[in-house]
Amino acid sequence: xxxxxxxxxxxxxxxxxxxxxxxxxxxxxxxxxxxxxxxxxxxxxxxxxxxxxxxxxxxxxxxxxxxxxxxxxxxxxxxxxxxxxxxxxxxxxxxxxxxxxxxxxxxxxxxxxxxxxxxxxxxxxxxxxxxxxxxxxxxxxxxxxxxxxxxxxxxxxxxxxxxxxxxxxxxxxxxxxxxxxxxxxxxxxxxxxxxxxxxxxxxxxxxxxxxxxxxxxxxxxxxxxxxxxxxxxxxxxxxxxxxxxxxxxxxxxxxxxxxxxxxxxxxxxxxxxxxxxxxxxxxxxxxxxxxxxxxxxxxxxxxx
Numbered sequence: 001x002x003x004x005x006x007x008x009x010x011x012x013x014x015x016x017x018x019x020x021x022x023x024x025x026x027x028x029x030x031x032x033x034x035x036x037x038x039x040x041x042x043x044x045x046x047x048x049x050x051x052x053x054x055x056x057x058x059x060x061x062x063x064x065x066x067x068x069x070x071x072x073x074x075x076x077x078x079x080x081x082x083x084x085x086x087x088x089x090x091x092x093x094x095x096x097x098x099x100x101x102x103x104x105x106x107x108x109x110x111x112x113x114x115x116x117x118x119x120x121x122x123x124x125x126x127x128x129x130x131x132x133x134x135x136x137x138x139x140x141x142x143x144x145x146x147x148x149x150x151x152x153x154x155x156x157x158x159x160x161x162x163x164x165x166x167x168x169x170x171x172x173x174x175x176x177x178x179x180x181x182x183x184x185x186x187x188x189x190x191x192x193x194x195x196x197x198x199x200x201x202x203x204x205x206x207x208x209x210x211x212x213x214x215x216x217x218x219x220x221x222x223x224x225x226x227x228x229x230x231x232x233x234x235x236x237x238x239x240x241x242x243x244x245x246x247x248x249x250x251x252x253x254x255x256x257x258x259x260x261x262x263x264x265x266x267x268x269x270x271x272x273x274x275x276x277x278x279x280x281x282x283x284x285x286x287x288x289x290x291x292x293x294x295x296x297x298x299x300x301x302x303x304x
Contacts, residue, residue, distance in 0.1 A: 012118040013293045023208020038269040047169035049196030053129045054173035077237040098277035102284035106261035108135040110203035127254035140164040147270040207265040223283040235260040262288035
């Protein structure tokens with residue numbers, strides 16, 4: 001296994017970091033207005049990707065719920081650890097929200113889908129898309145609530161959930177599947193699919209742009225702790241839960257690798273949108289993303 005690690009790193013991780021590096025260079029050179037890019041992803045590209053992925057998925061309902069339940073439980077497990085740490089360190093409400101936001105939600109889309117496709121092929125990718133869909137729903141419900149609760153009242157924060165377009169994309173896709181409506185040949189669906197295909201590369205570029213702006217001089221000890229939970233604690237919980245759930249083959253590979261991803265770039269989008277300590281969240285993204293090639297290379301080797 002040790003001999004295979006350099007090949008895994010070179011073939012499955014390096015190409016992704018080349019795109020991230022391009023985004024980093026673009027921001028350094030051109031000073032791109034990141035919030036406009038993040039809003040384009042948040043309100044257009046990601047909902048289109050989620051809708052088209054759900055509508056075209058051929059995975060059975062039983063396996064879908066196994067993946068979904070795995071993800072929900074792994075998120076709860078990490079939440080208990082992160083919440084315990086936040087309480088022990090006596091974070092205020094805003095910092096507690098930012099800490100949970102930075103530890104609970106993984107980069108299942110731009111990073112996770114790419115790694116699964118490169119490492120394990122289309123079968124794992126199909127399952128990773130389901131994980132991404134559920135992850136997107138969690139981020140854009142629970143994540144929106146956490147991002148906005150630091151400065152909004154609880155009820156107002158809950159109402160923000162219903163302002164997120166991806167929630168409606170999921171509901172619409174489920175409705176289309178339930179009534180067996182074939183929309184894949186329509187011009188509208190082709191347009192939606194085309195827009196969705198731009199989400200992954202643009203989110204990788206956005207991640208690079210965010211890393212270029214990461215304020216590394218602030219709160220690095222706390223950010224490092226959050227990154228440690230994300231990259232070390234979460235995989236341990238994921239392997240334990242996968243064994244309990246009896247996951248095997250591509251489902252095991254997709255679920256464990258996705259659960260072990262660094263902090264989601266979408267959390268930076270939410271942190272910026274709702275002013276939820278974006279500097280701290282971006283620092284966690286930076287640290288967890290930079291350290292992730294080491295942890296993910298080992299994890300890919302373990303589930304291969």
